[in-house]
Amino acid sequence: MSIDQIEHRHDWESQRERLSAYLDDQLSDAENAELTAHLATCERCGAELAELRGTIRLLQALPQPARPRSFAIPEGARAVHVASARRTLREPPASASPRWARVAQWAGTVAASVGILLLLGTALSGALMGGNERAASMPAAAHSSTTQNNTRYGTADRSATPTVSAPASSATAYAAAGQATTAPRSADTPTPATNNQPGNTFATHASPAASPVDGRAGLEITGAALLALGALGFLFGRRARSRTR
Amino acid sequence: MGRQTPHADHSEGDEQLLVARSQRGDVPAFNQLVERYQDSAYGLALRMLGDPELAADVTQDAFVSAFRAVERFRGGSFRAWLLRIVSNACYDQWRAARRRPTMSLELVAGDDHGEAAHQEPHDSFIDDRWNPEATALRGELIELISRALLQLPPEQRLAVVLSDVQGLAYDEIAEVMQTSLGTVKSRIARGRSHLRDLLRTHPELLPSRYRRASEMG
Numbered sequence: 001m002s003i004d005q006i007e008h009r010h011d012w013e014s015q016r017e018r019l020s021a022y023l024d025d026q027l028s029d030a031e032n033a034e035l036t037a038h039l040a041t042c043e044r045c046g047a048e049l050a051e052l053r054g055t056i057r058l059l060q061a062l063p064q065p066a067r068p069r070s071f072a073i074p075e076g077a078r079a080v081h082v083a084s085a086r087r088t089l090r091e092p093p094a095s096a097s098p099r100w101a102r103v104a105q106w107a108g109t110v111a112a113s114v115g116i117l118l119l120l121g122t123a124l125s126g127a128l129m130g131g132n133e134r135a136a137s138m139p140a141a142a143h144s145s146t147t148q149n150n151t152r153y154g155t156a157d158r159s160a161t162p163t164v165s166a167p168a169s170s171a172t173a174y175a176a177a178g179q180a181t182t183a184p185r186s187a188d189t190p191t192p193a194t195n196n197q198p199g200n201t202f203a204t205h206a207s208p209a210a211s212p213v214d215g216r217a218g219l220e221i222t223g224a225a226l227l228a229l230g231a232l233g234f235l236f237g238r239r240a241r242s243r244t245r
Numbered sequence: 246m247g248r249q250t251p252h253a254d255h256s257e258g259d260e261q262l263l264v265a266r267s268q269r270g271d272v273p274a275f276n277q278l279v280e281r282y283q284d285s286a287y288g289l290a291l292r293m294l295g296d297p298e299l300a301a302d303v304t305q306d307a308f309v310s311a312f313r314a315v316e317r318f319r320g321g322s323f324r325a326w327l328l329r330i331v332s333n334a335c336y337d338q339w340r341a342a343r344r345r346p347t348m349s350l351e352l353v354a355g356d357d358h359g360e361a362a363h364q365e366p367h368d369s370f371i372d373d374r375w376n377p378e379a380t381a382l383r384g385e386l387i388e389l390i391s392r393a394l395l396q397l398p399p400e401q402r403l404a405v406v407l408s409d410v411q412g413l414a415y416d417e418i419a420e421v422m423q424t425s426l427g428t429v430k431s432r433i434a435r436g437r438s439h440l441r442d443l444l445r446t447h448p449e450l451l452p453s454r455y456r457r458a459s460e461m462g
Contacts, residue, residue: 013435020434024408026415048438055441058390058451059409061382064284065291068301071283071308072276 019049023056105237112230118223122216264323267315275312282324283308285411286331292406293335295395303338307331325413325420332403332421339399386450393443401436408433 021027022035039046260281266274286307290300307330318326382390394402400422407413407421419429444451 016438017431017434020437021430024415024433026430051441052437055437055444056409058382058386058444059405059440060412062387062390062410063382065288065297067284067287068297070279071287071301071305072279073272073308073312075272 015045016048016052019045019052023049023053101237101240103237104233104240108230108233108235108237110230111226111233115223115226115228115230118219118226122219122223126216260323264315264318267312268318272312275315278323278327279308282327285324286327289328289331289406289411290335292391292394292410293332293399293402294338295391299338303334304331307334310334322417322420325417328407328411328413329421329423336399383450389444389447389450390440393440396443397436397439401432401439404429404432405436405440409437 018027018031018035022032027035039049260278263274263278267278283304287300287304290303290307291297294300294303307327311327311330314330394406397405403422404418407418408415413421415426415429415433418433419426422429422432
């Protein structure tokens, strides 16, 4: 194709665009006058205009298709609509899973990772330092999670073992996840859910020191609990997400 | 014509009230909006997808999504906002179809065949004096136009359906498609001439055939 032809084609494309806009009364007065004058002499553009107009009329004459049913949404749709509507579709968009499930899965992963780090940390520090210097050399996150642990056992049953506390912890994970979508709790309410935000909550607590031995056991229990909680949060989140597909 | 804009029969204030009530979770109010726009929404989904059952599913899903998202509606044309949700749902279907090799490729393919018209622009075959209001389209012609629409690239198809089948103004189409007026103008123009080329392949079905060609022998 020569340069001329390309340019010619380009011109014709923009001319067609002008003709189309002309039919919709979308040209400026000046453009309109210019095109009207041109149409008086140019047979080719006249024919093109007539065809475009005929095509538009055909489209306008298409009958409104008969709707197979009413698309009114059911009463109480707010609670149930997401899952049920998605299920009627052959394949939902990628973002179909409820947000809480994604948050639960994400928060679960974070919690489990922190738990693993805690367990590894206590085991390592126990092995390396015999437990004496541990409290001083512990990383900040592990240090303050002693507090986190104390807080948990302050509000929940002190005698709960990690395994027993796991179901309650998963409820905590849900609560934390739910915060994103449901009404946020008031800031002054002491809520176990905030314990699930590792980054800020852990670091901001000032730590009234527990005794080294208690602290170490506490760290291990906290690690195990976080691991179990995280795994549960992750699994529940994943199951809820796959259910919507 | 039967394709008057819904705004013609309903007052804007009435609609704003219904939207406001929907935003407070009022399902019956939202269903009045559904009532008002469901023909338009289903019509768009059908023209875009070509499959009545699928179009119904997509429309239902779009209304559910719209109800969930209506809190975030910030004014402007409610119809444009709604039809945008419908067209997005159609695009989601195509994305899903692309992952399923069984679906016809022509639904997702889209190239410009503008060449044919360029070569023979004088071969006029659609009689622009034909009056659609006086004559109902025959079934096979409806079928031909519907199939031709489905062969347009999705963006041209959406622009042409919104403009010429649903009767939306350019600025409302720009809202639906989230693009500029210039882009809307060019998609409509390309869609129309592309469609004309496709219809040209079945001149025997068109209201006036070979007008020029037969004159010339």
